Amino acid sequence: MSKQIVLPFGPQHPVLPEPIHLDLVLEDERVIEAVPSIGYVHRGLEKLVEKRDYKDYVFIAERICGICSFIHSATYCHAVETVMEVEVPRRAEYLRTIWSEYSRLHSHLLWLGCFADSMGYENLFMNSWRLREKILDVLERTTGGRVIQGVCRVGGVSRDIPPEELARMSRELAGLRPELRELTRVFEEDITVQTRTKRIGLLPKDAAWDLGAVGPVCRGSGISSDMRSTGYAAYDDLDFKPVVKSDGDCYARCLVRAEEMFSSISLIEKAIDRIPGGDVLVPVKGNPSGEFYARAEQPRGEVIHYVKANGKKNLQRHRVRTPTLANVPALVKMLAGCELADVPVIVLTIDPCIGCMER
Amino acid sequence: MKAGVMALTVLKNLIKGPYTSRYPYAPAKVSPATRGYLDVTIEDCIFCGLCRMHCPADAIEVNKTERTWTINRFRCVICGCCVDYCPKKCLHCEQSYTVPGTEPVIAQYTGPVPEEKPVQPGESSA
Amino acid sequence: MIKKAQSFQALSPAELIQSVQTCHDEGYRLVQISCTHDGDNYELTYSFDRDLALSHLRIRIPPETAIPSISRIYLAAFVYENEIADLFGIPITGIAIDYKGTFIRTKIPHPFGSPQVVKAGSKTEERDE
């Protein structure tokens, strides 16, 4: 009945913390098709691997993204270590797990804030960011950096956490739980939040599988795919169970992230309990030769770091497949058929990290 | 019930005071581990250039003949990479951060003239 | 740390579509497509996941050779294929959502399309601001 119009969305938009551009084909208020176009943040850092020593490149790998920075560096190190057949000390793997889970907590709280902001829920935004500062405090105390930690090295980690600090972290985590419950209660109790998210942005299970969705997006659609189940780093010791919801709407994805925060807390607690003693860094000599696809679970889903080396000190190729890139096809599917006013909420439920996506 | 929760929150907030740090009046929050800016104990430096070679941001310049060690503070990413490589352990991170400015800050340190002892060791290529 | 073996299966470009279709029918999930320079040739790796184990299909092609798109089988492939087409300059035919070189717009065309340039040991000259 009415003719179609194309509405450009972004790159600079009040609700988007980062630049992404979407061409929304509209019929009245309904989105018929969404075509993302990216490249505003593309830096091309994969090419830098040809100029830098593979050990120094850790710091660049870490700066792929400022939110999941630690997991990027840990996965890159994991890839290089596997190629070089370096046995990383067990304590270092535990520490990597602890910091990874702290990164996940801070990222999920950040997402909760931005998501609340996209719905106009200022109060939740402020409260989740307030709680996030406590996580950042721990990260700064133990690693020296708030958002870019810079502790991962090829062969381990550069900094140990002393026992008294571990005990303090454990005490603080216990206090974090009730505060987190207070925040995530909105999903159970708040009718406004439920009406904004339930049965919106549907992604059925088979579509999620076909479109290669990862992380909370696919777990919200009932697919139990979490790289932490593969047991990299210390996850094999921590009885990890993925959080899965089956509704496939925005609400399910929110619940997955909310519950993952609690599961992260218990993972950290278990890791603190079971952490073995010993060194945290082994010296690595020589140059790598070979290739490996390392996978890890980021807050946004599965990340893949591919390294290929040919015995020189510079790697031949480093490729990162970031979770947001894998979730773009799913986002296109979710946006088709939704209402224009729901677009920010749906975009935020994949927790887009454009810095990651475009590298 | 709801009113009770709210009253409790109000009470808590009254007792606890504001959460906000009074930053410009109160000092910035740092921890002993914080990496703020890079400093050098220039007396110990042997000008080997390992830090320059490994700096991911190319922020460091080392001149052996003039015995100067220069850092571009507006390029340094304070990763701590050079601290790991330094053979004399003369580099370290200070907690306070570089103050914003209108011009890039380039700090130059000049080492003392060496005594009769010949300058050289620790200069192997990485 | 648990290390899982990763299997590579070398294919000729002609067999690609058939093998990918087989993977799809067997319930594999497309994880990623990556491309690497390998001497004068390009090496494309299609990675699939089933039950948390990775398996890879690999094809080697000389430069400027067009390869068929697998996005009719896995729609998700369109992001990776557009990316490879933009960064490496490999023509990929029949992508479901074809951006025609505008997916990632770069300053220099096909930045990865040239062989590896290693400036051994030398820092690049000052490009000061």
Add this chain to the structure above:
Amino acid sequence: MSYLQKSPWIIHYDASSCNGCDIEVLACLTPLYDVERFGILNTGNPKHADIFVITGGVNEMNKEVVRNIYEQMPHPKVVVAVGICACSGGVFRECYNISGGVNTVIPVDIYVPGCAARPESIIDGIVQALGVLEKKKTAMLRGEGIA
């Protein structure tokens, strides 16, 4: 309590940063640092803004976006480049797609170093920017042209 004389409004744009500085800019707005107590507001509309806070280096694609936002802002205006990438390109300086710091596209008044820039640094930077803003305003009123 008059740490600041005026209440500047800021607009934030992420050029090609890694997000680290972005989330620190956002953290400035949230309870712990809360720049709104100085009357600093984050706005999405360039026409409302006095201070342009930009993070990350500039690449080919967002060059025009950055220039657009800058030109739409009313005079007097101040540009604050937050983070090493915005100052000089940072670790990505040698990437094929990065043109360099923000100053390759628009004039920058204040540089805030740090990777990622700490919220305290960002507050300091904005406070300094306010001084520059004041100077520009008096210059403008005296009719010395738009700087």
